[in-house]
Amino acid sequence: MVLGAAESAVLSFDVGGTDIKAGLVDACGTVLGMRRVPTPLAAVRPGEAVLDRLAELAAELASEFPDSPARAAGIIVPGIVDSVAGVGIYSANLGWRNFPFTAQAEKRLGVPVAFDHDVRSAAAVEHSFGGSKEFNDVVVMVVGTGIAAAVFSGGKAVTAGGFAGELGHAQVPDPDAGPGATASTILEAVGSAGAIAKRYHRASGTSVNGARDVLLKAKAGDALAARIWSEAVDALAFTICQCVNIIGTEAVVIGGGLAEAGEELLEPLRQRVDGILDFQRKPQLIRAQLGQDAGLLGAALNARALLGGTR
DSSP: OOOOGGGSEEEEEEEOSSEEEEEEEOTTOOEEEEEEEEOOOOSSSHHHHHHHHHHHHHHHHHHHOTTSOEEEEEEEESSEEETTTTEEEEOTTTOOEEEOHHHHHHHHHSSOEEEEEHHHHHHHHHHHHSTTTTOSSEEEEEESSSEEEEEEETTEEEOGGGTTTOGGGSEEEOTTSOTTOOOEEETHHHHSHHHHHHHHHHHHSOOOSSHHHHHHHHHTTOHHHHHHHHHHHHHHHHHHHHHHHHHOOOEEEEESGGGGGTHHHHHHHHHHHHHHOSSSOOOEEEEOOSGGGHHHHHHHHHHHHHTTOOO
């Protein structure tokens, strides 16, 4: 039987700063042949190096599943992404600038390609099927080594040519500025999981295995760890309240590594947000539900939209 376009399999690629996740996704949303491989880091022609690796993975999947030929592909990447133009505008970690991903990927893969931002695509899945689906004005924050976000207003994703949602670079009060100082820094430098670990190490001289270790030290009575964790919560709350004031956010979904702390993060964060806001609508703070594969599923939905499937 020959499947219609919307019933066909699609290739899905979630390109991260460390790993690429790849798979063939059938019409039921089942990921076939899931692979996780290191992301190639090339000083010269970094975009081409990534696409060469994706072409190799596509060939492996085609060989493994000859009865499920892919009719389209979805590729998602970090950084500043113009999905309409199909261009990776900038990636600080992977090194490309103004790289024409869609055009170059279609040459290598031989199928139509949907190209988009990693957090925006994962957030679309989370917003459609996760805990925030009942809300129209939502921010989905992924808080890990860095911080990125996707913004939904009136139920629609706000993209601004790829520049919307850079909350990691939003200005927040700098807790290291000293008493009475009014200096600012970026949210990512205080509120990310990476920053929590780095700030503790810098202040104590003791290495820790991530933000979770800092939280555990705080719970065990380490005053420095408790202060650094509290300052991270303060910075996140400050930015969430800015979102509420500027765009009327009614729900914030927290994902990424820091969300693994669960209510030990969310409960104090709710208290800080509620304490800052006055007459404004106080947002629901929700832990992301769909886990680490949301990006892969988001890329597959992007690809399926090219074939007439729903997105």
